[in-house]
Amino acid sequence: MASLRSRLTAAVMVPLLALAVTFGGITCWMIQRSGAATSDRILVGSVRLLSRATDTEDAVRDKVLPLAVHLLQRRSAPVTHYSIWDGAELIAGERGLVPPPLYDTRTGRATQRLPAASFPRTYRNTPLTGGYVDPRDADGVVQPGYLRDGMLGGKPVRIATEIRRLHRNGHAVVVQVADFVDDRWAYQQTYFLRVLGAGVLIAMTAVLLFYWAITWGLRPFASLTGQIETARREPPPQFRLALEEDAPREARLLAGSFNALLARTERAVDSLKQFTANASHQMRTPLAVVRVHLDVLERYGPASPRGTAALEDIGNAVLSLERLLLQLIALARTEEQGIAEDATFDLAAVAADLVASRIDQPGSDGLDIGFEAPDHGPVLASGHPILAAEMIGNLFDNAVRYNRPGGTVTVRVLHRAGRARIEVEDDGPGIAPQDRERVFERFYRARSESDAGGSGLGLSIVRALAERMGAEVRLEPGTDGRGVLASIDFAAPPSPDDRSDEHIIETQSEAQQFALATAC
Amino acid sequence: MRILIVEDDERLARGMEASMSAGGFVVDVVGTGEEALDVLAAETYNAVILDLGLPDIDGLEVLQTLRRGGDSTPVLILTARDAVSDRIAGLDRGGDDYLSKPFHPRELESRLRALIRRSQGTADPVLRVGDLSLDRSTRVVELKRSVLDLRRREMAVLETLMGRPGKVVTKQRLNSEVFNFADAVAPNALEVYVGRLRRKLMPDGPTIRTIRGLGYMLET
Numbered sequence: 001m002a003s004l005r006s007r008l009t010a011a012v013m014v015p016l017l018a019l020a021v022t023f024g025g026i027t028c029w030m031i032q033r034s035g036a037a038t039s040d041r042i043l044v045g046s047v048r049l050l051s052r053a054t055d056t057e058d059a060v061r062d063k064v065l066p067l068a069v070h071l072l073q074r075r076s077a078p079v080t081h082y083s084i085w086d087g088a089e090l091i092a093g094e095r096g097l098v099p100p101p102l103y104d105t106r107t108g109r110a111t112q113r114l115p116a117a118s119f120p121r122t123y124r125n126t127p128l129t130g131g132y133v134d135p136r137d138a139d140g141v142v143q144p145g146y147l148r149d150g151m152l153g154g155k156p157v158r159i160a161t162e163i164r165r166l167h168r169n170g171h172a173v174v175v176q177v178a179d180f181v182d183d184r185w186a187y188q189q190t191y192f193l194r195v196l197g198a199g200v201l202i203a204m205t206a207v208l209l210f211y212w213a214i215t216w217g218l219r220p221f222a223s224l225t226g227q228i229e230t231a232r233r234e235p236p237p238q239f240r241l242a243l244e245e246d247a248p249r250e251a252r253l254l255a256g257s258f259n260a261l262l263a264r265t266e267r268a269v270d271s272l273k274q275f276t277a278n279a280s281h282q283m284r285t286p287l288a289v290v291r292v293h294l295d296v297l298e299r300y301g302p303a304s305p306r307g308t309a310a311l312e313d314i315g316n317a318v319l320s321l322e323r324l325l326l327q328l329i330a331l332a333r334t335e336e337q338g339i340a341e342d343a344t345f346d347l348a349a350v351a352a353d354l355v356a357s358r359i360d361q362p363g364s365d366g367l368d369i370g371f372e373a374p375d376h377g378p379v380l381a382s383g384h385p386i387l388a389a390e391m392i393g394n395l396f397d398n399a400v401r402y403n404r405p406g407g408t409v410t411v412r413v414l415h416r417a418g419r420a421r422i423e424v425e426d427d428g429p430g431i432a433p434q435d436r437e438r439v440f441e442r443f444y445r446a447r448s449e450s451d452a453g454g455s456g457l458g459l460s461i462v463r464a465l466a467e468r469m470g471a472e473v474r475l476e477p478g479t480d481g482r483g484v485l486a487s488i489d490f491a492a493p494p495s496p497d498d499r500s501d502e503h504i505i506e507t508q509s510e511a512q513q514f515a516l517a518t519a520c
Numbered sequence: 521m522r523i524l525i526v527e528d529d530e531r532l533a534r535g536m537e538a539s540m541s542a543g544g545f546v547v548d549v550v551g552t553g554e555e556a557l558d559v560l561a562a563e564t565y566n567a568v569i570l571d572l573g574l575p576d577i578d579g580l581e582v583l584q585t586l587r588r589g590g591d592s593t594p595v596l597i598l599t600a601r602d603a604v605s606d607r608i609a610g611l612d613r614g615g616d617d618y619l620s621k622p623f624h625p626r627e628l629e630s631r632l633r634a635l636i637r638r639s640q641g642t643a644d645p646v647l648r649v650g651d652l653s654l655d656r657s658t659r660v661v662e663l664k665r666s667v668l669d670l671r672r673r674e675m676a677v678l679e680t681l682m683g684r685p686g687k688v689v690t691k692q693r694l695n696s697e698v699f700n701f702a703d704a705v706a707p708n709a710l711e712v713y714v715g716r717l718r719r720k721l722m723p724d725g726p727t728i729r730t731i732r733g734l735g736y737m738l739e740t
Contacts, residue, residue, distance in 0.1 A: 277603075281600045281601070284600035284602075284620070284621035284622055285529050285532060285600055285621055287621065287622035288532055288600075288621035288622040288623060289529065289531045289532045289535060290622070291622050291623070291624060291625065292532060292535035292536050292539050292625050293531075293535040293538075293539075295535070295539045295624075295625040295626065296535050296538040296539045296542070299538075299539060299542035299543075300538065300542065306538045309534060309538075310535060310538065313531040313534060313535060316531060317531060
C-alpha cells in the first residue's frame with residue numbers, strides 16, 4: 001500500500017511533469033525558430049556586407065573584401081562559405097558555391113527577380129532600401145538579398161544571395177554566403193540540452209519541495225499515530241490525544257472525534273465496572289451470612305435454638321440472593337428485549353391482575369391495599385404488557401416494602417392528557433428530596449431503607465423499561481406530603497383508525513407468569 | 521478474650537456472635553458507629569471487628585475517631601468493599617487487619633487470635649506456666665501432658681491470668697474479659713469460677729493467689 005505522501009506527490013507531480021515537458025517543447029521550438037531567424041539575418045547581413053564591399057575601387061576591394069570575410073568569421077556560426085561570381089568567373093570564395101538558377105552566367109544577368117528576404121519586425125522599425133539603411137548602399141542592387149536552401153559539398157546549406165551591378169564596370173555580380181544546416185542544428189542542440197537540464201533540475205527541486213511540504217503538513221497526523229501507538233504499547237489510565245495549539249483543523253477534528261469516542265467507551269466501561277462492583281458487593285453480605293451460619297450449625301447442631309435461628313437466617317439470605325439474581329436477569333432482559341412497535345394493551349387489566357397476584361406477598365399483612373380504575377372501557381397504553389407488569393410490580397413491591405405498619409397502598413389507573421397513567425401511592429416514610437433521583441441508580445438504597453432487604457435494583461429496572469417504551473417515571477411526595485407517589489405516564493397509543501385488533505395483545509396469563517417469576 | 525462486633529446486618533451479626541462464642545470468645549454486638557464509639561469508650565476489648573458500611577457513621581470514620589482518642593485496641597476491618605484502595609485506606613487509617621465478605625468464620629477467628637497475640641507481645645500461640653500449657657488456637661489446656669476439662673468461662677479466666685503470669689490481674693479486668701453485656705453476672709460469679717479453676721489445677725498446677733482488694737495472681 002503506497003503511503004499518502006507518495007500518492008500525493010505522484011498526483012501532483014505527474015501533471016506537473018507533463019506541463020514541464022510541454023513547456024520545454026515550446027521553449028525548444030522557439031529556440032529553433034529564433035535560432036534559424038538569427039542565422040538567416042546573419043547570412044543576409046553578411047551577404048550585404050560582402051556585396052557592398054565588392055562594389056568598390058579595385059585597390060580598395062582587394063583590401064576590404066578579405067577584411068570583411070575575416071570580420072564575418074564567428075565561432076558559433078562560421079561564415080566561411082562565400083562566393084562572388086562575375087558571370088561564369090569566380091572573383092572570390094568557393095567554387096562549389098555556384099550562382100543561383102535565376103542568374104544567367106553567360107550573359108551575367110538576372111533572369112528573374114525574387115522578393116528580398118524579410119524578417120519579423122523588430123521593435124525598432126527602420127525603413128530600408130533594398131535591405132540597406134542608407135539608400136546609397138542600395139544603389140546598383142539588382143536582386144536584393146534573399147535566402148534559399150541548397151547543397152554544398154554534398155551537405156545541405158542555407159544560402160543568402162545578392163546580385164549587384166558594379167559601378168566600376170557595369171557587371172552584375174552574384175555575392176553568396178552559406179552556412180551548413182547541421183552547424184545550425186548543433187548550435188541549437190546545445191540550447192536544447194540546457195533547457196532539458198534546467199527542466200530536470202526544476203522538476204527534482206519541485207519533487208523535493210513537495211515531499212517536504214507534505215511531510216510537514218502530515219506531521220500532526222504522524223504525531224497522532226505516534227501517540228496512539230505509544231498508548232497501545234503501554235496503555236495509560238486515561239488516554240487522550242493531544243495536539244499543539246497551531247495544529248490544522250483537520251487534525252483537530254480527528255483528535256476531537258477520537259477523544260470523544262474514547263470518553264464514551266471509558267464511560268461505558270466505567271459504568272459496567274461500577275455495575276459489576278455493585279452486584280458483587282450486594283452478594284457479599286448474604287453469602288457471608290450463609291457461611292457464618294453454616295459454621296454455627298456445625299458447632300451447635302440444627303436442633304439447638306441457635307441452630308434453628310441459623311437455618312432461618314440462611315433461608316432469608318438465600319432469598320435475598322435469589323431476588324438479586326432475578327432482578328439482575330430482569331435488568332439484563334430489558335436491555336436485550338425488543339419491543340413491538342405500536343403494541344397496545346389495556347393498562348387497567350394488566351395493573352388489576354398484577355395487584356391481585358401480589359396481594360399476599362410477605363410484608364403486605366396489615367396494609368390497606370386498594371385499586372382504582374375508570375369504570376368504563378379499557379385504558380389503552382402503548383408498550384409491552386409484560387414489561388409494563390414488571391414496572392408496576394416493582395413500584396408496588398416498593399410501596400409495600402417501604403411502608404409503615406397499618407399503612408396504605410393505592411394503585412390508580414387513569415387517563416391524563418390523552419395518555420394512560422398509573423400511580424402507586426403509599427403513606428410510608430417517603431424518600432428524602434436529595435435521594436429522589438439517586439434511587440434510580442443501580443444498587444443505590446436510601447439510608448433509611450437499609451433494613452428492608454431490597455436489592456437496590458427495582459427502580460433502575462423500572463427506569464430502563466420506561467426508556468424502552470417511551471414512558472416517563474416520576475417519584476413525588478404522596479398526598480399531604482406523606483409517603484411516595486410513583487407514577488408512570490405511558491406513551492399514547494396510535495389513533496384507533498390505523499390500529500388493527502391484532503395489536504392488542506391478550507397477555508393476562510403471560511403477564512401473570514412473568515409476575516410469578518419475579519415475585520420473591 | 522472479649523471481642524466487639526460492629527455490624528449493621530443483624531443476621532450476620534447474630535451468626536458471628538454464635539459462631540465466635542463457640543470459638544471461646546466473649547462477644548458483644550453493636551449495629552451503629554455511634555454505639556460502637558460509646559461502648560469502646562466505656563469498656564476494654566481485646567479486639568474489634570468493624571464493618572465499614574454502617575448506617576450512621578462510616579466505619580473508617582469510627583476507626584479514625586478511635587485512633588485519635590488514643591485507643592490502640594486491635595481492629596479487624598470486615599467489609600464487602602474489597603478494592604485494593606479500600607484495603608489500603610482501611611489499614612492506613614489504623615486498621616490492624618482486613619477481611620472481605622464473604623469470609624470463613626474460622627479464618628476470622630484465627631486472624632483475631634493472631635491480632636490479640638501480637639497486641640500482647642507473644643508470638644507463641646501456646647501460653648505456658650510451669651507444667652501448665654494453654655493452646656489459644658485449639659483451646660486445649662494441658663497439665664503435665666494430660667488434658668484438663670475446663671468450661672468456657674474457666675478457660676477465659678485462666679487465659680487472662682496466664683497472659684500475665686506472676687502479675688496481679690484486677691478483678692475489673694477479669695470481669696471485662698470473661699463476661700459480656702448480655703451475661704447477668706452475680707457479684708461473686710468471678711470468685712466461683714476462680715474457685716473451680718483452683719480445684720482443677722490442684723495438685724500439680726500453679727496456684728492462683730488472691731490479693732485482697734486488688735485481684736488475682738497466677739504464681740509461677
